[in-house]
Structures are given as C-alpha cells and as structure tokens.
Amino acid sequence: MKTAALLVNLGSPDSTEVKDVKKYLDEFLMDKRVIDYPFLFRALLVRGIILNTRPKKSAEAYKSIWWDEGSPLIVLTKRLQKKVQNGTSLPVEIAMRYGNPSIASSLKKLMERNSDLKKVYVLPLYPHYAMSSFETVVEKVKEEAAVICPGVELDFQDPFYNDEDYINILAESIRPSLQEPFNKVLFSYHGVPERHILKGDVTGCHCLKTENCCSTPSPAHAQCYRHQCFETTRLVAEKLGLTTDQYSVSFQSRLGRDPWLTPFTDATLEEYGKSGMEKLIVVCPAFVSDCLETLEEIQVEGAEEFIAAGGKSIDVVDCLNDRDDWSALLSKWIEERA
Known part of the structure; x- marks a missing residue:
C-alpha cells in the first residue's frame, strides 16, 4: 500500500x-x-x-x-x-x-x-x-x-466541526437521551485561554474584539475554536430540533488564573442545580473518546456538583468512542x- x-x-x-x-x-x-x-x-x-x-x-x-x-x-x-x-x-x-x-x-x-x-x-x-x-x-x-x-x-x-456526516452522527448519539422529558442540553467543551483565541485570529481585529464575533462571518473562523464550538452546537441543535432555550454552551477544565472562555461548566452546573432542574443532559463534543475530562470531571465531579446544588437528574452522553x-x-x- x-x-x-x-x-x-x-x-x-x-x-x-x-x-x-x-x-x-x-x-x-x-x-x-x-x-x-x-x-x-x-x-x-x-x-x-x-x-x-x-x-x-x-x-x-x-x-x-x-x-x-x-x-x-x-x-x-x-x-x-x-x-x-x-x-x-x-x-x-x-x-x-x-x-x-x-x-x-x-x-x-x-x-x-x-x-x-x-x-x-x-x-x-x-x-x-x-x-x-x-x-x-x-x-x-x-x-x-x-x-x-x-x-x-x-x-x-x-x-x-461542521462536517454534515459528523454532525448527523453526533446528533444521533444525543437523540436517545431526548426521548424522555428534559430541561436543557448543556454542550460542555474543553476550555482554552482567551489569549489562544486572540493568537489564532488571522485578522488581528475580530475575535473577542467585535460584537457577536463568533456569528459574524470572518476569515478568523478557520482557526477560531470558540466559533467552531458554537457552530457545532448550532448545527446539532438544528438537527435535533432544539429551541434556543433548550440548550446552552459552557467550557470546562480551565487551568491557572488567566482569562479563559466562559461560561465555566462547573459554575453552570451549580446554577442549573440551584434552579432545581429535573433533568439535565450534558454532551462533550470537544472529545471523540471518553477520557478523564468526561468520565471523572463531568460524570463524577460535575454530577456531584449538580446534585449537591439541588438538581435532580443528570444524563452525560457518551462520546462517539467506537460507534x-x-x-x-x-x-x-x-x-x-x-
């Protein structure tokens, strides 16, 4: 070969x-x-x-x-x-x-x-x-x-991130969790420092510097992690027929004190728990394989934070793994x- x-x-x-x-x-x-x-x-x-x-x-x-x-x-x-x-x-x-x-x-x-x-x-x-x-x-x-x-x-x-076949598969991996009543789907992506987003901006004047930068067309999007996360979310939500109030985006796994992408997943889980959500669905599209960040940080720590804050039930969708x-x-x- x-x-x-x-x-x-x-x-x-x-x-x-x-x-x-x-x-x-x-x-x-x-x-x-x-x-x-x-x-x-x-x-x-x-x-x-x-x-x-x-x-x-x-x-x-x-x-x-x-x-x-x-x-x-x-x-x-x-x-x-x-x-x-x-x-x-x-x-x-x-x-x-x-x-x-x-x-x-x-x-x-x-x-x-x-x-x-x-x-x-x-x-x-x-x-x-x-x-x-x-x-x-x-x-x-x-x-x-x-x-x-x-x-x-x-x-x-x-x-x-926006490949039609990939989006279809990701949507189908989530669909079974939607068969029973739920409050919201949280798309939790791995976080990155804001400076990484700024460094990747080929225009030098778009990312995090203009209003609605991720939804405003720009050459910067080819290397903008934040835009691509939001775009994956939008496409999957459309495929699943989710309304804008049925899903949200957050970022996990921050390290250090520098500004990182927000909102943070841990704070979001606590907020949703305090609201008394009956069922929260969490999906982690930044990962195609389950790992420490999904199995421990979300399924264990994240679930504990959500329940301790007052949430009732959390369903963490498996990564694509070997589907x-x-x-x-x-x-x-x-x-x-x-």
Whole structure:
C-alpha cells in the first residue's frame, strides 16, 4: 500500500502510578502550544510548581476511571482503530500526542508495514481547531516525519466541526437521551485561554474584539475554536430540533488564573442545580473518546456538583468512542484520500 492512515488522539499516562502521571503531565504541560509562555517561565511553572503538587491528585482521578484493560481513552481508541481498519483496505495505526503509542513509534510502524509508503493521511481526532489540540498534533507529526520518513507526503484532515456526516452522527448519539422529558442540553467543551483565541485570529481585529464575533462571518473562523464550538452546537441543535432555550454552551477544565472562555461548566452546573432542574443532559463534543475530562470531571465531579446544588437528574452522553457510524465515517474519509 502506498497510502496509510494515522489516527492521533490526546493520550494518557501509562498507568495510574504517580511517576507515570507526572511523566505524562510533564510532556503535556511543557508543550509550548498548551502553556504558551517562554520556555524558562513555562519550566518554572510546570516543573517548579505544578509537577510538585498535581500528579498525586491527578493519579487519584485516573484511578477512579481506570478500566481493567487500561486507560479508557487508549482502550477506546484501539477499539476504534480495529473497526476503522475493518472498513478500509489501507493500513491504519493510532498514535497519541502525549504518552504511548507515540507519534514517532507509529510512523515507524507504518514504514515497517509498507516499504513503498508514499503518503500518510493524518486524522487528528479533534473536531475543532485549537493550538493546544489540533495544531500541536499537526506540528508534532511534521517534526517526527521529517526524521523518520522525510520523503513521505503528509495529508492532514481538516477540523470537521461542521462536517454534515459528523454532525448527523453526533446528533444521533444525543437523540436517545431526548426521548424522555428534559430541561436543557448543556454542550460542555474543553476550555482554552482567551489569549489562544486572540493568537489564532488571522485578522488581528475580530475575535473577542467585535460584537457577536463568533456569528459574524470572518476569515478568523478557520482557526477560531470558540466559533467552531458554537457552530457545532448550532448545527446539532438544528438537527435535533432544539429551541434556543433548550440548550446552552459552557467550557470546562480551565487551568491557572488567566482569562479563559466562559461560561465555566462547573459554575453552570451549580446554577442549573440551584434552579432545581429535573433533568439535565450534558454532551462533550470537544472529545471523540471518553477520557478523564468526561468520565471523572463531568460524570463524577460535575454530577456531584449538580446534585449537591439541588438538581435532580443528570444524563452525560457518551462520546462517539467506537460507534459503528463514527468508525464507518473515518473509514470513508480514509478511502477517499487513498
């Protein structure tokens, strides 16, 4: 085969041991596209402060959601790979931006499996563009490929936040939760610092600077995470027939004291709980695979916050994981790029 596919997800520690969590967090947080400070300041913050306090707490969180087979994100991505491989004749490997299997090891495996390899179709498993997710995968693959397979063409899948097939599948994953009466659907996306949005604004004068910036057409939207999150939400809501008062958007997982995208998910869950909601549905479209942020932060901590504040029932929709329609769509995209 002259073409192969590489599915790239976020990653996970090798185990729930503190040393492995610390190693993972170091690789993740020292990424200049995640914490975009100068190296010395980033090193002081991460290695001087965060890695001396956070790994133990994070290890406990991972333990609470760890499966017998290992990290849920890794297990689910391997299951997805198997289904995608069954749907295409092209070789398919998976890699993690942080942790294992690494991008370098997976590129080497593709080269070993295909001596005549000419092109690798790379699918970052992120629906939306963000420098701390999609962009860092693209740049890391380019960096590793320049050493491992310099003559091989790299073909990257664009963010698919508004792809019609993806929107249909995401909507169908939510639809069963709507069969019984509910108060609201909360679309909770991973948060990013506002400065990331400003850095990605190719116009330099649109994002967070003009009224209704996310709904006003602009070239900035091609790299605007906030716009793309709102657009995914709008399209899915239309597909499901939701009225504007039946859904809302929030952002989770903030880190540090700098301004991050609002409203925050934890504050929103508390607010909805205090209102005495009978049933809240939560979906996390920034993730295609269930992971710490969905299984622990939302299904455990988020649910506890909502109930403790007075909410009655919360239904957290599974990520797409290895759904048959989702894996079939990825196989279709791979075949089309062959």
